Amino acid sequence: MLPLRRPARESGACRTSRPSRARRHRHTEGPERRPTTFSRAQSTAVVAFRVMHVAVTAVGADRPGIVAAVSRVLYDVGGNIEDSRMAILGGHFAMVLIVALPDGADPENLQRALAEPAGxxxxxxxxxxxADAPPPHAGGTPYVVSVYGADKPGIVLQISEALAAAEVNICDLATHVVGDQEPVYVMILEVDVPPGAGxxxxxxxxxVIGSELGVDVAFNPMEADTL
Structure with missing residues (x-):
């Protein structure tokens, strides 16, 4: 088995990247600059950049045009997709979006706007x-849990319970059944191990859980997940 190299991530597997600070302009000689002032209209324009966030979900039978239809509604109401996850699960398309809306927007209006394409x-x-919230276990270490073996009930339950007992946060989880003649269940979890945990x-x-379930379980740092 060959190690799969993954890009290094900053401490805290569930963190999102922070925008870099704006560069400071060097001081140059010249006439003294007066403080910038804004008119009422300009101040209103600046305030308009404040946003509220909503989670938008959509589930339905897979077909072309779903992403385009939902994106059109979000664009028309002034929304901006900041984070997203989309997948086909059992022939059904599922999406989860984090969308920034102009401050003061009514989420119910967005729900009504989505009704037509949804129907x-x-x-x-x-x-x-x-609400914007800091990720749990800030400063934790990213790890990957890989599970391979015959499909059976209880794999997700027992692995997730063991991680929860150790205060390990699951940041991403994906499962697949691969192969036709001898199908193999595959589960990959990206987790955040808190400081102080062993x-x-x-x-x-x-x-131990893998042995009891009859599956192979690997637990490796994010930088080198062994498949």
């Missing part, structure tokens, strides 16, 4: 306000 495409959509202890506990 035409057979989608179930939801819109829910979300990776060796966590890895050993996962190995």
């Amino acid at each position: 035409a495409l057979g989608l179930i959509t939801t819109v829910r306000p979300v 990776p060796e202890t966590i890895g050993s506990a996962l190995k």
Whole structure:
């Protein structure tokens, strides 16, 4: 088995990248500059850049045009997609979006705007306000849990319970069944191990669970996930 190199990530597997600070202009000789002032209209324009965030979900039978239809509605109401995850699961298309709306926007208006394309495409959509919150375990270490073996009930449950008991946060989880004649269940989790937790202890506990379930479990740092 060859190691799969993943790009290094900053501490804290669930962190999102922070925008870099604006560069400071060098001081240059010249006439003294007066403080910048804004008119009422200009001040209103500046305030308009403040946003609220909503989570938008859409689920329905997979077909062309779903992303375009939802994106059109978001664009028309002044929304900006900041984070997203989309996948086809069991023949159904599912998307989760974090959307920035102009400050003061009504999420219910967005829900009503989505009703027409949702009805035409057979989608179930939801819109829910979300608050900006710091990620848990800031400063943790990113790890990857890989599970391979025969598909059976309880794999996700037992692995996730073991991680929860160790205060390990699951940041991303994907499962697949591959192969036709001898199908193999594959589960990959990206997790955040909090400071002070023992990776060796966590890895050993996962190995025991894997042995009981009859599956192979690997627990490796994010930088070198061994498949």
